[in-house]
Amino acid sequence: MRTLTVAMHGVTGRMGTNQHFIRSILAIMRQGGVTTSGGETIGIKPILLGRDAAKLKHLAESVANEQIGHHVDWSTDVDSVISDASVDIVFDSSSTQMRASMVRKAAEHGKAVYCEKPIAIDTDEAIALAETCESAGIRNGVVQDKLWLPGVRKLRMLRDQGFFGDILSVRGEFGYWVFTGHDPDQPPQRPSWNYRSEDGGGMMIDMFCHWQYLIGDLFGPIDRVLAHAAVDIPERIDESGKPYPCTADDSAYAIFVTKSGVTCQFNSSWTTRVRRDDLLTIQVDGTKGSAVAGLRECLVQDMESTPRPTWNPDIPQPIDFYSGWEQLSDQTNYDNAFKIQWELFLRHVAGDGEFPWSLRSGAHGVALANAGETSWRQQRWVSIES
Ligand SMILES: NC(=O)C1=CN([C@@H]2O[C@H](COP(=O)(O)OP(=O)(O)OC[C@H]3O[C@@H](n4cnc5c(N)ncnc54)[C@H](OP(=O)(O)O)[C@@H]3O)[C@@H](O)[C@H]2O)C=CC1
Numbered sequence: 001m002r003t004l005t006v007a008m009h010g011v012t013g014r015m016g017t018n019q020h021f022i023r024s025i026l027a028i029m030r031q032g033g034v035t036t037s038g039g040e041t042i043g044i045k046p047i048l049l050g051r052d053a054a055k056l057k058h059l060a061e062s063v064a065n066e067q068i069g070h071h072v073d074w075s076t077d078v079d080s081v082i083s084d085a086s087v088d089i090v091f092d093s094s095s096t097q098m099r100a101s102m103v104r105k106a107a108e109h110g111k112a113v114y115c116e117k118p119i120a121i122d123t124d125e126a127i128a129l130a131e132t133c134e135s136a137g138i139r140n141g142v143v144q145d146k147l148w149l150p151g152v153r154k155l156r157m158l159r160d161q162g163f164f165g166d167i168l169s170v171r172g173e174f175g176y177w178v179f180t181g182h183d184p185d186q187p188p189q190r191p192s193w194n195y196r197s198e199d200g201g202g203m204m205i206d207m208f209c210h211w212q213y214l215i216g217d218l219f220g221p222i223d224r225v226l227a228h229a230a231v232d233i234p235e236r237i238d239e240s241g242k243p244y245p246c247t248a249d250d251s252a253y254a255i256f257v258t259k260s261g262v263t264c265q266f267n268s269s270w271t272t273r274v275r276r277d278d279l280l281t282i283q284v285d286g287t288k289g290s291a292v293a294g295l296r297e298c299l300v301q302d303m304e305s306t307p308r309p310t311w312n313p314d315i316p317q318p319i320d321f322y323s324g325w326e327q328l329s330d331q332t333n334y335d336n337a338f339k340i341q342w343e344l345f346l347r348h349v350a351g352d353g354e355f356p357w358s359l360r361s362g363a364h365g366v367a368l369a370n371a372g373e374t375s376w377r378q379q380r381w382v383s384i385e386s
């Protein structure tokens, strides 16, 4: 059995702790590692990195013990661990603004690097990071978790089966109400940096990098974008209970048109109250059928089930539009999306399989977010370079 040593930076954060450490790395360790296509087992040895010894110790000892029955290593000496010859992979899920320095440190020491999105807030910086990894010849990847959501996998299956006929348009609705913190009984459920553009926050930079790879994967590359955004809530309360001015867009509205002519509209908002099936829903309309995917479920309506409405506001609506949809059954056991991508990256680093979700592809996500911002500021369509 081969063991890969993974230095995990940012593991004390929301994503680092929950999705990457507990639900991916510890879950993979609990299942005995990952098996390559050649039948080799790859084990993992994590080393948790950060600046807060108490948080790291808690994760490495209490949490790891509870999940896998033994503790794992941790250190606050980030540079020494990254430069240590035993480390194979550097992972970063710390704040977006620390990403570049972590990626550069990993590349400098010839380590494979895997990191959260966005890889930067600026396209030039994102491309420079991709080039740094490429010229260092290191294996590299960025988290693009939405590709492995069960609902998205069901949409991909329907597309591959030709269920939609010609795909005409797509409508994505994302978001929910994030409490501002002014009511002490309703603390904010997301970190405050998300609402400060100077700290890397903002809906476009957060979510357009997801929409870029999601639309690209399901419907083909994006040709152009028209977008608008708003800073809806001017003041929120931070983690220490202090008010702060919000400088980042907390809602964004975009039309992305693919090179093949599919119109994809995505609304993304932290200032909306949910009246839909899930926190993200994606409706795909095609000539032969439509589907609405949530995070896990997917409902379909084919031509035979398509109702024939007539407009008559003088009578109560006679059609129950919700009843004409059929829920797709699960096709497999859907594992955690982050864990699936981790397994693919670990195998890639072990020399088993390609990993197209590289920093280069992450840079395309940043470029779409920047194009959305240009569209918003200049009130015009912006073309996306291939
Ligand atoms: N793929 C996805 O679905 C999602 C991805 N993300 C991305 O993940 C990243 C982290 O987001 P999230 O987990 O929500 O953020 P958190 O604020 O919860 O976590 C931030 C992490 O960065 C560390 N950190 C912040 N500033 C510093 C600093 N100056 N020096 C050292 N460490 C620092 C924190 O350490 P400490 O604990 O010591 O403060 C913590 O580990 C972001 O880039 C975000 O875009 C976020 C949400 C979803």
Ligand SMILES: O=C1CO[C@H](CO)[C@@H](O)[C@@H]1O
Pocket: 206, 207, 210
């Ligand atoms: O930054 C983000 C905001 O929240 C979303 C849902 O949790 C994430 O997918 C995204 O990466």
